[in-house]
Amino acid sequence: MLPELRARDAHAAARSAVMILAVCAGVVAGLTSFQQNSVTPAAQVAGWMVVLALTVAAVACQLVDPVRLDRAGALATIAIAGVFAVCLLNVLTRDTTAASQAFLAFPVLWAASHLRTGAVILVTGAAVWSDCVALFMLLSPAEAATDVLFFGAVLVVMAVMLVRANGVRDRLVDALQEQARVDALTGLVNRRSFDEALESTLIRPVGAGTALVLIDVDSFKTINDSHGHPVGDAVLVHLADVLREQVRTDDAVASRLGGDELAVLLRDCTPDVAARRAEELLYAVRSTPLPLPDGTLLSLSISLGVAHVPERKGDLTSLYHEADVALYEAKRAGRGRVAVAAA
Numbered sequence: 001m002l003p004e005l006r007a008r009d010a011h012a013a014a015r016s017a018v019m020i021l022a023v024c025a026g027v028v029a030g031l032t033s034f035q036q037n038s039v040t041p042a043a044q045v046a047g048w049m050v051v052l053a054l055t056v057a058a059v060a061c062q063l064v065d066p067v068r069l070d071r072a073g074a075l076a077t078i079a080i081a082g083v084f085a086v087c088l089l090n091v092l093t094r095d096t097t098a099a100s101q102a103f104l105a106f107p108v109l110w111a112a113s114h115l116r117t118g119a120v121i122l123v124t125g126a127a128v129w130s131d132c133v134a135l136f137m138l139l140s141p142a143e144a145a146t147d148v149l150f151f152g153a154v155l156v157v158m159a160v161m162l163v164r165a166n167g168v169r170d171r172l173v174d175a176l177q178e179q180a181r182v183d184a185l186t187g188l189v190n191r192r193s194f195d196e197a198l199e200s201t202l203i204r205p206v207g208a209g210t211a212l213v214l215i216d217v218d219s220f221k222t223i224n225d226s227h228g229h230p231v232g233d234a235v236l237v238h239l240a241d242v243l244r245e246q247v248r249t250d251d252a253v254a255s256r257l258g259g260d261e262l263a264v265l266l267r268d269c270t271p272d273v274a275a276r277r278a279e280e281l282l283y284a285v286r287s288t289p290l291p292l293p294d295g296t297l298l299s300l301s302i303s304l305g306v307a308h309v310p311e312r313k314g315d316l317t318s319l320y321h322e323a324d325v326a327l328y329e330a331k332r333a334g335r336g337r338v339a340v341a342a343a
Contacts, residue, residue: 013075013114014066020110021058024082024103025051028089043092050085057081076119080126082107087130096138101151104131108155112162124159128152183256185233186240194255198265199316202309209310211266211274214323215239215281218301218335220260231292235300236260238290246277246284263323271308271340278304278338286336303330307341 032047057078061069069075086103090096104127111123131151135144181193189197201210217223217235224232239262243254253265264281266274282304289297305327307319322341330339 011066013110014061014069016110016114017061017075017078018058020106021054021061021078024106025054025058028054040092043089046088046092050089053081053085073119076111076115076122079107079111079115079119079123083123083127083130087134091134091137094138096135096143096147098151101131101147104151104155105158108159109162112159113166117163120159120163124155127155131155186236186256188240188243188254188256188262191255191257194253194257194263194265195316197253198319201265201267202316202319207268208270208273209268209308210319211269211271211277211306211308212319212323213264213266213274213278213281214257214305214320214327215243215262215264216303216327216331217260217262218303218331223298227292227298231290231298232260235290235298236262238288239285239300239302242284242288243281246281269308271306274306274308275338275340278306278340282336282338301336303327303335304338305330305341306338 028047029051032044032051060074061078064074066075083104086100086107090100093100108124108127112120115123128148128151132144132148135147138144139147181189183190198210198212217239220232220235223235236256240254240256243262243264247254247264251267251269255263255265257263264277266277269277282302285300285302289299292298305323305325307322307326309319326339326341330337333339
C-alpha cells in the first residue's frame with residue numbers, strides 16, 4: 001500500500017499547490033498593479049515576472065503527473081522558489097512590514113502539510129535564511145535581528161507543529177490499515193488480504209505455479225464444547241504460531257479465512273512440493289500440542305486440502321473450489337490427513 005499512499009499524497013500536494021499558486025499569482029498581480037506608482041520599474045517587472053512564474057507553476061502542477069513531479073523534487077523546488085520570490089519582492093519594494101514577511105508562511109505551511117520532513121526542513125531553512133538576508137539589507141542590524149528572530153521562530157514553530165501532526169496522522173493511518181489487513185486474534189492476514197495476494201499471484205504467476213492449502217481444525221466444535229471458547233481461541237492462536245514457524249514469508253502467505261479455517265498460499269511451487277509442505281504442516285501440528293491452563297497438553301489435528309495451478313492457468317474461484325473439495329475428501333477419509341486435488 002505504500003506506493004499507493006505516496007501517489008495519493010503527491011496528488012493532494014499538487015492539487016493544493018495549484019490553488020495556492022493561483023491565489024498567490026492573483027495577490028501579487030493585484031499588489032503590483034496597485035503599487036505601480038510607488039515602486040521602481042524594476043520592482044514592477046519583478047512583480048509581473050513572479051506572477052508569470054506562479055501561473056506557469058500552477059499549470060505545471062495541474063497538467064503534469066504529480067508522482068513524477070514529486071520524484072523529480074519539483075514540489076519542494078516550487079516552495080523554495082516561492083520563498084525566494086517573496087524575499088526578492090520585499091527587497092525590490094523595500095518593504096519590511098510584517099505583512100510582507102507574512103507571505104513566507106504560505107510556502108512553509110504548504111511544505112509542512114504535504115512534503116516529507118527533509119523537504120520541510122529545506123523549505124523552512126530557506127525561508128528563515130532569505131528573510132534574514134533581505135532584512136539585513138534593508139534595516140539596521142538591531143531591527144533586522146529582532147524581526148528575524150520573531151518571524152523565524154514563527155515559521156519554525158509552524159513547521160514543527162504541522163510535521164508532528166502529520167506524523168501522528170500517518171501513524172494512525174498505518175494502524176488502521178494494519179487492523180484492516182490482519183486478523184485480530186491470530187495475527188495472520190485476513191481473508192481480504194489473502195485473496196488480494198492470491199489473485200495477484202495468479203495474475204502474475206512465476207516459476208512452477210501456485211498452490212493453495214486449506215486447513216481445517218478437526219473436531220473444533222468439540223474442543224469449544226469441552227474446554228470452552230477461550231481454549232478454542234487459544235487453539236487458533238497456537239496453530240497460527242505453528243504456521244508462522246513452518247512457512248517462509250518470502251514465498252508463502254498464511255491467513256485465517258474465518259472461524260477455524262486457515263490457508264496457506266505457496267508461490268513458485270510444484271504440486272509435489274505443495275503436497276510435501278502440507279504434510280510437514282500436518283506433522284508440525286501433531287507434534288506440537290497446546291498447553292492448557294491446568295498443565296495438561298491438548299493434542300491437535302488438522303485436515304488439509306491442496307490445489308495447484310501451473311503458470312498462467314487457473315483463477316481464484318476455481319482454485320478455492322478445488323482446494324475445498326480436496327479438504328472435504330481429507331475429512332471424509334478420516335481427518336488428520338492431506339488430500340490433493342486431481343490435476
